[in-house]
Amino acid sequence: EIHVKDESLAKKIAGWAKSGRNFEQLAKKYSTDKGYKDKGGYVGYKEKTHRGTVSREAFNVGPNSVGGPVKYRNNWVVFKTGALTEKExxxxxxxxxxxxxxxxxxxxxxxxxxxxxxxxxxxxxxxxQKVWDTI
Incomplete structure (x- = not known):
């Protein structure tokens, strides 16, 4: 995931990622969330309901795809999905x-x-109360 505050920047990043630019490098350069930035945008495997709108949209775009931007809390999120696996x-x-x-x-x-x-x-x-008021 790549988190940014500005929607227009998020749209640019999504376009770059969808056109084949390296997602990890984009995350390290642009993400405002330090945790995701340090991991190159890697979140790991998540369930469909785990992260609200982001997770639902990730399942909608399908495996091995780039999606977003999606509004999530105070940020815009661009994400890359991996392989779809069965829950173990x-x-x-x-x-x-x-x-x-x-x-x-x-x-x-x-x-x-x-x-x-x-x-x-x-x-x-x-x-x-009398003692409390003197403090």
């Missing part, structure tokens, strides 16, 4: 440790929130 799912055995870690994190968060609620009920917060 891990077998349970492969994902088991990740699932267990995620579940433990969720349970810990729930316990912490419950504990905080109990503390708030047992020790209510009272602000002494």
């Amino acid at each position: 799912y891990k077998a349970y055995e492969e994902a088991q440790s990740q699932v267990q870690s995620k579940l433990a994190a969720v349970k810990n968060k729930e316990r912490r929130e419950q504990w905080e609620k109990e503390l708030e009920e047992e020790y209510p917060l009272v602000i002494n």
Whole structure:
């Protein structure tokens, strides 16, 4: 992806990329997003719903194509798609440790929130306005 603030510049960049200029070099030269600039515009594989309008438009132009400009947040985005691949799912055995870690994190968060609620009920917060005003 190449992010720029100006729509007319985005249109020029899209034209250059569509006519065969090196997308990576264009990204390094023009992108205002440092992350994409440093990676030569490379984003990696994304799902159709991952990045809103940009992802939807990327799927519309098809694999191995240049698309845009598309308005995304405060920028105009020109993008290059790669090969379309099927989503891969891990077998349970492969994902088991990740699932267990995620579940433990969720349970810990729930316990912490419950504990905080109990503390708030047992020790209510009272602000002494006179003291507060002197600070």
